[in-house]
Amino acid sequence: MTGKLRCAVVGTGHLGRWHADKYAALPDCELVGVVDVDQEAGRAVADKHNVPLYDDHLAIIGEVDAVSIAAPTSLHYRIARDFLSAGVHVLVEKPITTTLAEADELIELAARHGARLQVGHLERFNAALMDLDLQNQPPRFIECHRLAPFKPRATDVSVVLDLMIHDIDIILSLVDETPERIDAKGVPVLTGDTDIANARLQFPGGCVANVTASRVSMKMERKMRLFLPNGYVSVDFQNRVLTRHQPGEREMFPGIPEIVSEESVFEDGDALMAEIRDFVACIREGRRPLVDGQAGRRALATAIQISEQLSA
Template sequence: MGKFHAAKLTSSPDVDFIGCFDIVSDKAQEVASEFNCRVFRSLTEFIGEVKAVCIAVPTQNHLECSLPFLENKIAVLLEKPIAPDLDSAEKIVEAARKNNAVLQIGHSERFNPVYQAARLKIDKPRFVETHRLASFKGRGHDVAVILDLMIHDIDLLLDIIGSEPSSVEAAGVGVITDTLDIVNARLTFPTGCVANITASRISLKEMRKLRVFQKSGYISMDMASSELESFILTEPDSPLAKNAGLFSRFNLPDGRVIVREDIDIPSTDSLQLEINSFIDAVKGKHPPAVSGEAGFSALKVAKHIEQLCIEYQKNL
């Protein structure tokens, strides 16, 4: 993952990519050779040399890798999830807050062009359904599928609805591994919105879909195929209904009309957009798009779901 970050950073005219570090020296040297940069021998060597860093290390190392930078007011882009546990996450967020350091968490789906286009159309959702399914890769199964995959959709839900859930129900099991491989959770929010989310890493077909049902209509996002469908409930004399084509308009018995809206999705690089947003945050143009607090909230919900699933398995 760090190599991908390096490629995006070096392509930015606003970045002077000076070096990298990896505990596996051969990997660091490979990046240095490809991107013509310096190999640092330790994290502390960066202090005084850089204004910002991207950290793409195993989650269990997030705290020890991020604190030296945050405590020296160096901006940090930290891969998701923010930490393996809430105590570590709280320490990371507090270090950023105390030292007034920029901290952005790498929930890259926030920068998916499908989600960004749909986000503008979401208004007071009533029901949300997500499916994030992947085939078994044979790696990364030291953590539950919740922190591996589901946390993407947890973050999107919290962003869409604007609050943490007031109640959570969940069930999940390990099938191939000793950790949770497939999980389903039902989240109820203070607004009354209910979200049903499913994540699996043992599916035959891969899927990254999010559907939003609201008073004004229905929005379907396919993050994998970059497709967005929007169906809007409107009056027959509205400009939207009048301009709808024959196959984009559906008349309801009560006189109202459902209009299918065609939305063009630009071909963009989510990781590059994430990097660019981080750069702008470092330059003071805007706050981090995914703050440390947002990363903490997503992890808090994820750990709640994980604990419920552990209790569920005890009864099997």
């Protein structure tokens, strides 16, 4: 594809307005409009970038090459279906949809119409994670904590689909297996849905992942710890810090090697810009997105299994 990519954003809330900013900043893209039924929120973004505001996503089909969908999760399927059916490339925020049947249809539509379908699992583009190299060492144990204070947005889904799914997606990409057993517990605190949850995932190859997510905590924390056959790695997503620990040449105690640590700090990471750049590059180069529809579906499938245990 030559020339500027005509882009639009559907949903101008917390994430949507940032998507609009990124498209507007890219020299090979043109933000041609934003869509939101909330005219006040949409007008602020449209005026900022001097583009039209629409209250119906169908109105811009034929006017765009690619869209970001940052609308509520319950609307992802319907909106993405309409764009993919018209051959428009879609970056849809996570989770991809609310059901696996909906996800399967979007994946099929993208393939049939030659459109790229990317899912907005933003942490995959965190600079600390992107620098992670396990050196062909499969993780033996993974510990994740994703904690956040309560915010009224995204309460249309449980903490599993809101926060935990980030870590689920990363774990599945690193282990590259489907869990053979899942044990999960969670409770509602401030909403009618689960606000804090823990899940233990066991994989056929022997890896175990323990994942905790809370949206009712007093602090922010987004960390993942990976225990490898020959070392330990910590990823701090919030501060973009990657710390590697591995045995050294000396002994800490007789027969016990010392632990040598190395810390890498990534101060200038812009995960959303990296994600959108990847989306645009996939469209131009005809390649598969880092987080494609299948990856989004895989994370959703595990999240649904966890959610079903929590509601049982």
